[in-house]
Amino acid sequence: MDSPRSTFDNLDPQKQRRVLDEAQREFAERGYHQASINRIVGRLDIAKGSLFQYFGSKEGLFAHLFRRAVDEIRAPLRAIRDAKGDEAFPERLKRVFAASSAFAAAHPFLWGIYRRMLAQEDFPLRATLLSEVRAEALTFFRELLEAGQAQGEVRADLDPATAAFLIEACLDRALSAQDSPLLDAGLGLSSDPHTRQARLEAIAEVLCRGFSAPGIAKGAAHE
Amino acid sequence: MDSPRSTFDNLDPQKQRRVLDEAQREFAERGYHQASINRIVGRLDIAKGSLFQYFGSKEGLFAHLFRRAVDEIRAPLRAIRDAKGDEAFPERLKRVFAASSAFAAAHPFLWGIYRRMLAQEDFPLRATLLSEVRAEALTFFRELLEAGQAQGEVRADLDPATAAFLIEACLDRALSAQDSPLLDAGLGLSSDPHTRQARLEAIAEVLCRGFSAPGIAKGAAHE
DNA sequence: CATAGGAATGACCACCTGGTCATTTTCCCG
DNA sequence: CGGGAAAATGACCAGGTGGTCATTCCTATG
Numbered sequence: 001m002d003s004p005r006s007t008f009d010n011l012d013p014q015k016q017r018r019v020l021d022e023a024q025r026e027f028a029e030r031g032y033h034q035a036s037i038n039r040i041v042g043r044l045d046i047a048k049g050s051l052f053q054y055f056g057s058k059e060g061l062f063a064h065l066f067r068r069a070v071d072e073i074r075a076p077l078r079a080i081r082d083a084k085g086d087e088a089f090p091e092r093l094k095r096v097f098a099a100s101s102a103f104a105a106a107h108p109f110l111w112g113i114y115r116r117m118l119a120q121e122d123f124p125l126r127a128t129l130l131s132e133v134r135a136e137a138l139t140f141f142r143e144l145l146e147a148g149q150a151q152g153e154v155r156a157d158l159d160p161a162t163a164a165f166l167i168e169a170c171l172d173r174a175l176s177a178q179d180s181p182l183l184d185a186g187l188g189l190s191s192d193p194h195t196r197q198a199r200l201e202a203i204a205e206v207l208c209r210g211f212s213a214p215g216i217a218k219g220a221a222h223e
Numbered sequence: 224m225d226s227p228r229s230t231f232d233n234l235d236p237q238k239q240r241r242v243l244d245e246a247q248r249e250f251a252e253r254g255y256h257q258a259s260i261n262r263i264v265g266r267l268d269i270a271k272g273s274l275f276q277y278f279g280s281k282e283g284l285f286a287h288l289f290r291r292a293v294d295e296i297r298a299p300l301r302a303i304r305d306a307k308g309d310e311a312f313p314e315r316l317k318r319v320f321a322a323s324s325a326f327a328a329a330h331p332f333l334w335g336i337y338r339r340m341l342a343q344e345d346f347p348l349r350a351t352l353l354s355e356v357r358a359e360a361l362t363f364f365r366e367l368l369e370a371g372q373a374q375g376e377v378r379a380d381l382d383p384a385t386a387a388f389l390i391e392a393c394l395d396r397a398l399s400a401q402d403s404p405l406l407d408a409g410l411g412l413s414s415d416p417h418t419r420q421a422r423l424e425a426i427a428e429v430l431c432r433g434f435s436a437p438g439i440a441k442g443a444a445h446e
Numbered sequence: 447c448a449t450a451g452g453a454a455t456g457a458c459c460a461c462c463t464g465g466t467c468a469t470t471t472t473c474c475c476g
Numbered sequence: 477c478g479g480g481a482a483a484a485t486g487a488c489c490a491g492g493t494g495g496t497c498a499t500t501c502c503t504a505t506g
Contacts, residue, residue, distance in 0.1 A: 007453065007454095010452080010453085030345065031345075033256060033257055034256055034345065036492080036493075036494090037493080038492080038493075038494090046455090047454055047455040047456060048455085048456075048495085049456070049495090049497080050453075050454055050455075052494085052495065052496075053453075053454080057494080057495075058493095058494060115342050116342050116343065118399070118406065119339050119341060119399070120254065120343070121403070122253065122254075122257065126405070127405060130405050131405060134405070138408050138409070158429070159425065161409055161410055162410065162422070162425050162426060164408060165408045166393055166429060166430070168408065169393045169395070169397070170393065173388070173395065173396075174388075176341070176342070182349075182350065183341065183357075185361050185387060185388045185391065186361070187385065187388055202385050203385060203389060206389060206433045206434070207433055208433075209433040210429040210430055210433025210434075211433075230483065230484095233482080234483090259462080260463080260465085261462075261463075269484075269485090270484055271465085271486070272465090272466075272467080272484070272486070273483080273484055275465065276483075280465075281463095281464060448506090449504105449505090450504095452501105452504105453501080453502075453503100454499100454500080454502090455497100456497100456498105458495105458497090459496075460495095461493080462491105462492085462494105463490100463491085463492070463493085464489105464490100464492105465489080465490095466487105466488080466489075467486100467488095468485105468486105468487100469485080469487105470483105471482105471484070471485085472481105473482080474481090475479095475481105476478090476479090
């Protein structure tokens with residue numbers, strides 16, 4: 001199930017890093033199909049055969065990169081999650097938003113690939129890789145919400161799954177806007193970090209209101 | 224600025240449709256780069272040269288398709304927008320969600336391409352086409368929100384831009400989930416139309432709560 | 447110094463891409 | 477039927493793709 005040990009493992013670790021970083025950059029910038037092995041080896045100034053000796057195939061290289069990135073990230077993410085302390089729910093949510101934003105900025109490869117995967121059906125290993133990552137994220141949000149309910153800051157009758165969906169959708173779009181002004185709807189998410197954070201907090205606040213308010217229906221309507 | 228009149232316009236309208244539909248399908252299924260002219264002409268059983276005589280280039284063909292799709296759609300969308308009548312804000316929003324969902328299902332080409340464009344930086348004409356469409360959508364939501372504020376169903380101090388951003392983000396993700404179970408976070412958005420609509424309404428309701436509740440901050444906090 | 451074994455190489459392969467254009471076919475009008 | 481214009485054709489092109497493998501290079505050990 002894991003990679004069958006190859007030449008690559010014996011390499012000078014410094015060279016390993018150089019290779020992985022360059023390949024990572026290529027995939028992050030172009031996506032899977034548009035990424036070119038020729039271009040990677042060209043920039044690395046190594047022979048094409050070597051890359052194939054290391055990883056077997058383009059898909060193998062990609063899988064290796066993805067797995068490595070996910071592994072590297074897991075620990076810091078857990079730390080954020082577990083450092084929630086005893087803050088109020090809205091503060092926690094804002095903190096998570098801020099951390100995610102910083103994370104996306106610091107790991108353009110993983111974030112870029114993840115974003116592309118969401119929209120592109122024909123990504124290799126899409127189902128496997130996506131469902132791993134997403135399961136983790138959704139559990140995280142659900143737990144956060146349930147904690148909020150326990151504290152009484154989130155309506156008890158709110159469906160955690162729906163709420164988690166909302167959080168993820170908004171966070172996702174906000175992080176995308178951070179890279180690409182076209183998505184930012186004039187909010188300023190893609191400008192300087194300061195206004196960006198203010199915008200993120202505003203978004204989190206509106207969400208929290210939606211989670212906390214006890215009920216709205218102006219007339220006791222149907223349902 | 225508009226297309227310089229070509230052989231294509233003189234064709235039997237039935238053939239025109241056949242060609243456009245097949246090309247559309249290819250782009251919708253594969254995205255821009257992975258779409259293959261060879262495959263299109265193969266399925267149509269016409270000569271490759273003909274396609275290039277019609278549209279000049281792959282990009283030309285794509286632009287033609289996109290523009291046509293947007294044109295075809297504009298009218299029905301306007302109709303939905305203007306048929307808002309005098310309903311309450313939450314009902315309006317639910318209606319918009321339902322209409323959008325039906326729309327995405329009925330126009331897989333436009334929706335598929337749009338979704339890909341959002342995530343893929345290297346799409347031809349991305350900036351032009353996207354900003355056109357998005358400007359329209361955001362204005363629409365903003366107007367809807369301002370009407371809600373006028374009716375007193377949306378907090379007056381809510382920033383319409385932020386709210387529009389939230390709506391769009393959630394709607395977008397919900398529609399994506401509709402096609403791809405991987406995104407649907409266990410909600411059931413990708414299953415039968417009935418539960419899907421119920422889920423969409425639940426989402427809209429939480430959003431509305433966030434827009435209406437007069438204020439949350441448990442202590443009169445900073446800011 | 448000899449040699450064995452892993453690492454590096456790059457010419458080469460089949461295949462596919464978007465695009466071209468001289469040639470042929472089709473169709474309409476006189 | 478003849479002729480002219482518009483439409484259709486598909487062999488062909490240069491360039492790129494992922495992938496292969498016989499060969500060479502390097503180095504560590506005896």
